[in-house]
Amino acid sequence: MPAGSGIPAEACDPELSATALRGLAVQCVDLGYRAEAVQLGEACVDYGRNLDSPRAVACYEATLANAAEEHLHHALDMRVRLRRYSGSPEAQELRERAARVAG
Incomplete structure (x- = not known):
């Protein structure tokens, strides 16, 4: 079990903790x-x-993979848009957003 505090650590039930964190991760992707x-x-x-x-472990790993894919896809999309609009006033805002997403 990972070190840390908070609700998952207090649950003392790794499967319950992983399931709750999975739900939160899915919500974060959606939002x-x-x-x-x-x-x-x-x-x-x-x-x-x-x-x-x-099966449960695979589900949790798939959740991580999906979140990572969404994160990477968004960062790449920002870079493509940045190149497309590099001469426009929107370019600086896109650069800042891309840096926040990638960093």
């Missing part, structure tokens, strides 16, 4: 909080790593 979704997905995988259910 556009991609970097946070990746962090929650990583924590989800950490909590579920030693479970006896390969």
